[in-house]
Amino acid sequence: MRVFTSGFLALALSASGALAAGSEISLAPGHPAGLKQAEMSGNTIMYVALGAAAIAAIAIAASNGSSAPPTPGPVTTTTTTTTTG
Secondary structure (H helix, E strand, O other): OHHOOOOHHHHHEEEEEEEOOOOOOOOOOOOOOOOOHHHHHHHHHHHHHHHHHHHHHHHHHHHOOOOOOOOOOOOOOOOOOOOOO
């Protein structure tokens, strides 16, 4: 499970650099930089999905951190006495 989580995190971190590399479009001098278009695009779903994936990856990594065996519960003993008469 740790291998899967490590691979997923590595992919997520490297994907951001690969996506940024494709946006090397030079801006025309004297024209707007496209801020309004960037504000109007629907990136909210992507941010929510990435946040949920990051939280899930942290939770999985944290839950696998214990290597100690579980502690047994308390032992109860019952003593009965019988008399024969």
